Amino acid sequence: MKIKKYTASTIQEAMLKVKMDLGKDALIINTRNIRGKGFFKFFKKPTVEVIAAVDEQKSSSIEIQDAANFREALNKQSASVIKMQNQTRLDLLESKFNSMEETLKNIYTQIKKISDESIDNSSTSNCKKSKKGLPQLFYDNLIKNEVDADIANELISQVCEQLGDNDSVNDFINTLYKKVTSLIGKPSTISLEHSKKPYVVIFAGPTGVGKTTTIAKLAAHYYLSYNKKVSMITADTYRIAAVEQLKVYADILGIPLSIVRSPGEMKEAIKNFEDSDLILIDTAGRSYRDTSSFEEIKQTINAADADEIYIVLSMTMSTRNCKEVLENYKFLNNYKIIFTKYDEISAPGIILNTLYYARKQVSYITTGQNVPDDIEVFDTDKIAKKIIGNIN
Ligand SMILES: Nc1nc2c(ncn2[C@@H]2O[C@H](COP(=O)(O)OP(=O)(O)O)[C@@H](O)[C@H]2O)c(=O)[nH]1
Ligand SMILES: [Mg+2]
Structure with a gap:
């Protein structure tokens, strides 16, 4: 107490x-x-x-009781604080998880989009999936260079079929290059590897494509560079200017020119030049739509019984027009093609289109109006590279 x-x-x-x-x-x-x-x-x-x-005992037991109550209250309070802290942590984790889930969903969507595009691209060009975009790029180049869509498609499909999964851009280009060069083929020019004398070569094709100019260029070339005895015959008597045109070149070069007015005169004219190494014959560019005139051209060509026949086509013509012209020369067993006016075009696809259709040999290409300089032996490598184009 x-x-x-x-x-x-x-x-x-x-x-x-x-x-x-x-x-x-x-x-x-x-x-x-x-x-x-x-x-x-x-x-x-x-x-x-x-x-x-x-009473001291009672008082201390009250204090103890108070302390116990206090501790209990404190525990309760700290427990609720811990509970609150845990809840906050859970909330935080949940929001982090949600944002991760969102990110994963985005990644998945992007990957799916890319793989869908790749399948789309490969299916349009019939290529393996790993070649995404490349066949399309080269297909577009071919089209830009005016290669017919069917030919471009066929070429790209063949390249894709040939290549394995691990082949590189270079492999693709090389394979395409080989396909294009083999379609164009090696050029074949007027042969000098023969003992036949006179060697007769005849040129045909539509009006205005450059036949007469090309003959003058070749005459100068074989006369001046190969020292051949060259003679010329023209069967184009429909236009006085056409005869005059060739006469001017003949006079400048100092080589003989004969004029043939009907197919019957052809054999005689050739015979008159029997001491020549080379006889170059010019024909009239009559329209193949004019059937009777075209018949006369046929007879002229047949009468010449030439050792080589060249069909001259201008690259300024349409592919369709070239096909129509060649369709009319189907009566010939064999001929080679000269492409003129390369200097006037920017897309050389017409060469591939025409050769694909004709399956004939290419020979010369002319590059301007200057006689005798603007003519070259067809450069398959150069033209093939131009047709394939670059990828930027
Ligand atoms: N730009 C260009 N013009 C040419 C070429 N070859 C011929 N020509 C021109 O085409 C026109 C017709 O040529 P020509 O020889 O008379 O054609 P032909 O009717 O087939 O005999 C002329 O003005 C020639 O100068 C060429 O390679 N490039
Ligand atoms: Mg002419």
């Missing part, structure tokens, strides 16, 4: 001190008023004295 004494000016003040010090369970043992002693006791304020006691 704990006993203590408190003094205050009033009983209420004393009781407050007791409770604050000993708690609400304190027992009041005694209270009394105290008066001072002597003369001054009348001037002093009265004082109250309270004696109070408290």
